[in-house]
Amino acid sequence: MATTGENIRRYRKAHGLSAARLGEMVGLTESAILHYERGIRTPGESQLEKIAHALDVSPRMLEDHKIESARDLVGALLQLEDEFGLVPDMCDGGLWIDPKAKNAQKTVEAIGAWGEIRHRLITGEITQEEYNAWKRKF
Template sequence: MATGDNIRRYRKAKGLTQAQLADAVGLTEGAIRHYESGIRAVKPELLEKIAKALKVSVGALKDYGVETSQDLMALLLQLEEGYGLVPSEDGMGLAIDPKAQHAPKLAQSIKSWAEKRAEFERGELDEDAYADWKASF
């Protein structure tokens, strides 16, 4: 999803209008409209302010350029080197090579995700709470 689409999605999820988000970050409503529509690109420092106002991580708003399975595969291959993300032996999942530099951090993040996902599947978290957790990551 494009950055502007992500801003719109989280703004609406938080029940904010474009004018309210604009006020929260010191912009005009027109500027927010242009960011959401993709007419203007959001500078990194401004993206941080918008993320803070929406109470989400900057990563939740970024566009990682994954539009196809081929794009996703290219990204996964890039993650192999520094994070040790590798295909599992059966080829049906992913594993982490513990020798990779950032493997421990990735392993902990995935463990946290698995725990939250299990809570969601058991009904201990509703869809909104699970979405909020993902957006904060």
């Protein structure tokens, strides 16, 4: 997974913005943006929200989720089990939603929407860029 700074840089470049221009858009200096991108400084919550808005992404897309290994991934999945009922299926190695979990219905709906947009990508109804734009909203 990428750091917050790496994510800022990736989305900034994807939008064709210089660090100076992004800084202007959010009321920061070019130096501040470059410090964030290099990991020298970490943006505060309000700064991260402004940067995310300027880059047309969800602030969560810029965060460092610290998933760097399979062990980290399992830790994240265990959190998802507790909150959303995402559990492993021993038969096929896949995942399924425990319908008794408190957020099961919302989870099923959200994953269903993801499945639909992925299907549209695979069938060529939308482009990779349109799919990536959809993902950035999260």
